[in-house]
Amino acid sequence: MWRRRLMRLLQPCGSSSPALLQPPGDPRPVLAAAARCHHTVPESLKCAWQLHRDHLELRYANTLMRLDFVWLRDHCRSASCYNTKTNQRSLDTASVDLAIKPKAVRVDETTLFLTWPDGHVTRYGLEWLVKNSYEGQKQQVMHPRILWNAEIYRQAQVPSVDCRSFLETDAGLKEFLQNFLLYGIAFVENVAPTKEDTEIVAERISLIRETIYGRMWYFTSDFSRGDTAYTKLALDRHTDTTYFQEPCGIQVFHCLKHEGTGGRTLLVDGFYAAEQVLQRSPDQFELLTKVPLKHEYVENVGDCHNHMIGIGPVLNVYPWNNELYLIRYNNYDRAVINTVPYDVVHRWYAAHRTLTTELRRPENELWVKLKPGKALFIDNWRVLHGREAFTGYRQLCGCYLTRDDVLNTARLLGLQA
């Protein structure tokens, strides 16, 4: 239909005269040839437009875009509206008339030109529009991920990156980050087993997030802090710092010493488990995204006095597309539930049980023994960790990283993050 109308109203080939605004009620599409003669222009590079009451319809590179007038005015990249040195908008969007409509429209091979009622002209690269319009986005928000159980992860044979190549080459760093983004875990090998060297490794990808545990932390089973982590007991799978309003993005672990038995580390892909819940029981998945919970850290040991509270659902999804971006799961630190009435509470426990069942399936458990030299990075928004009980002296060091800064490094290396 569109094509037929389009062909009927084809503008003369090679025309460069501005196409003036059509009178209301005559929304004729206009086709601008992307080269001198439309006979030689591939269909995909032809550009056609049609002005509607409240938006401009534009077809280019096989994409049909509907562009709101205020959006178009707001995205003017002219020198008076946008500072290309700082990449910041200078236009005061609130000064744009919400009923604004362009006075004239013109398209050439590469560019859309709009003249606004006050005479201001905006040019938009057609490629830029495809890349930045809603229709051109294909609605992908998150970077690509591979959800895994133990078998999938083993089969993938994800390599650890050698510390030297990680520290000294962009290729090493990029390979590490690619794996980390895909699987939510990644290892660096041959790190010197000291806190200082672990810090250097961590700083290669991010700013370190200082918390109540300090910047770089050591921990042993000395109960120096009021938390089970500082004992020899087993720890069931969990994510850390659920009691922060923004849980830490990444956790780094480096085992500096262990003279004894046990103490293996357990890793479980929380997004894989959540996906199983979504498939098998979508109502329970939804409940886990809706019921707000508190997690709490109350500490009064030695000189350490802390009271932290974070509120949020177990499964955090973007409201615009239901995509999961953060799992907050820690049965140790979960606080009193007083946010919903008793009947919802009961349904929530059932949903939590379903998720727990998935998280505890032996086939979803990846067990690794951390050894001096092998630093583990865990996406604490996605992958749960735990540990086996142990005997003997065991010392771990590590830190938390800010998620934004890890993603920043990944983007600077050209990764989609």
Ligand SMILES: C[N+](C)(C)CCCC[C@H](N)C(=O)O
């Ligand atoms: C890692 N480090 C030993 C420093 C802290 C451990 C924090 C443990 C806490 N229950 C939580 O899950 O957040």
Ligand SMILES: O=C(O)CCC(=O)C(=O)O
């Ligand atoms: O000791 C370990 O291996 C892990 C400790 C832990 O789970 C934590 O600190 O959150």
